Amino acid sequence: AAGGNGGRRTGSNGEGKDTAAKAKEVGRFVKDNLFGGLEFRTSTGGWATQSWEEVIRNALLMLPFGCAAHEDVYTVDKGMLRLRMLADLLPVTFYRFQVDDDGRTLLYLGQYGYRGGRFEQVSVPADKLTVFTFRREGANFWGRSTLRPAYPHWYIKNQLYRIDAIGAERNSLGVPVIIMPPGFSKEDHDAAVNFVTQLAAHERTGVVLPNGATFEILGVRGTLKDLAPSIQHHNEQISMQALAMFMNLGRTQSGSRSLGREQTKFFMLSLQNVANKIAEQITNTTIRRLVYYNFGLDAPCPKLIAANVQARALEDIVDALTRFAQAGLIVSDYDLRAFIRKELALPEETSEGVVASKGGTAAQARTKSDDENPVAAPV
Numbered sequence: 001a002a003g004g005n006g007g008r009r010t011g012s013n014g015e016g017k018d019t020a021a022k023a024k025e026v027g028r029f030v031k032d033n034l035f036g037g038l039e040f041r042t043s044t045g046g047w048a049t050q051s052w053e054e055v056i057r058n059a060l061l062m063l064p065f066g067c068a069a070h071e072d073v074y075t076v077d078k079g080m081l082r083l084r085m086l087a088d089l090l091p092v093t094f095y096r097f098q099v100d101d102d103g104r105t106l107l108y109l110g111q112y113g114y115r116g117g118r119f120e121q122v123s124v125p126a127d128k129l130t131v132f133t134f135r136r137e138g139a140n141f142w143g144r145s146t147l148r149p150a151y152p153h154w155y156i157k158n159q160l161y162r163i164d165a166i167g168a169e170r171n172s173l174g175v176p177v178i179i180m181p182p183g184f185s186k187e188d189h190d191a192a193v194n195f196v197t198q199l200a201a202h203e204r205t206g207v208v209l210p211n212g213a214t215f216e217i218l219g220v221r222g223t224l225k226d227l228a229p230s231i232q233h234h235n236e237q238i239s240m241q242a243l244a245m246f247m248n249l250g251r252t253q254s255g256s257r258s259l260g261r262e263q264t265k266f267f268m269l270s271l272q273n274v275a276n277k278i279a280e281q282i283t284n285t286t287i288r289r290l291v292y293y294n295f296g297l298d299a300p301c302p303k304l305i306a307a308n309v310q311a312r313a314l315e316d317i318v319d320a321l322t323r324f325a326q327a328g329l330i331v332s333d334y335d336l337r338a339f340i341r342k343e344l345a346l347p348e349e350t351s352e353g354v355v356a357s358k359g360g361t362a363a364q365a366r367t368k369s370d371d372e373n374p375v376a377a378p379v
Helices: 015-034 052-059 151-171 186-197 228-241 257-295 314-326 334-343 362-372
Strands: 039-041 047-049 067-077 080-089 094-099 106-115 118-125 129-133 175-179 214-218
Touching (some): 129 257, 151 228
Antiparallel strands (some): 094 106, 106 118
16 A cells, blocks of 8 residues: 555645655555454454455455445454454345435445345445446446356357267267067067167177077267367357467467467456456545544545556566666666566565675675665555
8 A cells, every 4th residue: 555645735844744754654554454454353252364365355256246345344443443354245145236316326235145044134335335346337336247258158068068978978889789580579579679778898798699680789870060169169269258368279279379478468467457446446445434534534545556467477577677778778776676576576675685796895785775775664
């Protein structure tokens, strides 16, 4: 979370410094509450902790269901109102989104579901809700499931699998046939029927036929339709609905490494968009309410920023930085090194363990590192 002053002008009399300090205080409070502070005592006296991953996992339910929501649940801690949990509200319990007379503003969410051993109807007010909607249009808080375009392909593919299984059961083993000779008796007919219907292969399987009778196992005559291309087609269409075409590479006749990288980048770009949407919605609801209740309406509101989830190859980053440095477009400084370490998941830079570069001493290198890496208050 990063603090800000909301674009307000500050004078030269120290007001700007006070606003920055206030922003850091608010940002630190929100960060500590959301990332590690979602915990509460249970009815049995123990502690229950909600991880941030659980919050994001619940928000991502908007992809298969079209919408998802959590409810802010507070507790008083040392004179401050703190979030003790972001209670997940399951989409399967949603009954109605009630809007105001303007046709857009949400008033409450109606639910039907079990609470304990009772089946209840519950209304959750909008000022305690954070609603995540995928492709919302107007007051349609139900959104649109990402699985809807894939459903017809999934349905047809399932039917093709059933037809293929039926065909394998009926045709793959062959059909035992006995052609009776002229003048056969009823006893001969019954014995032949009994044999072909109970035929099973084992080490002593055999058949004795009267003169003129024949026995054979008939396979498929003619050509059966191969269902594999149709199944593969619908699999590809399902992957396209989720922008996951790269998962089909290697299983089809086309595809290359460069194509796979481009498709992966496109997929990761869509994930980044979803992450940004979730962060924006939490900022505008849960975080804004938490700041307002504790610091007032005019307090600077921190902003939740999603991590960079786009795919970048290590060699591409190193190659680009090398070319920029050779062209004199960038120089080594602390911010750049911190960015590189973050992108490559490396530990943060410290002055400990700094070694001397050519023509210098370790003390000089350590002093330079400290100068470039000032201690900053967490936000």
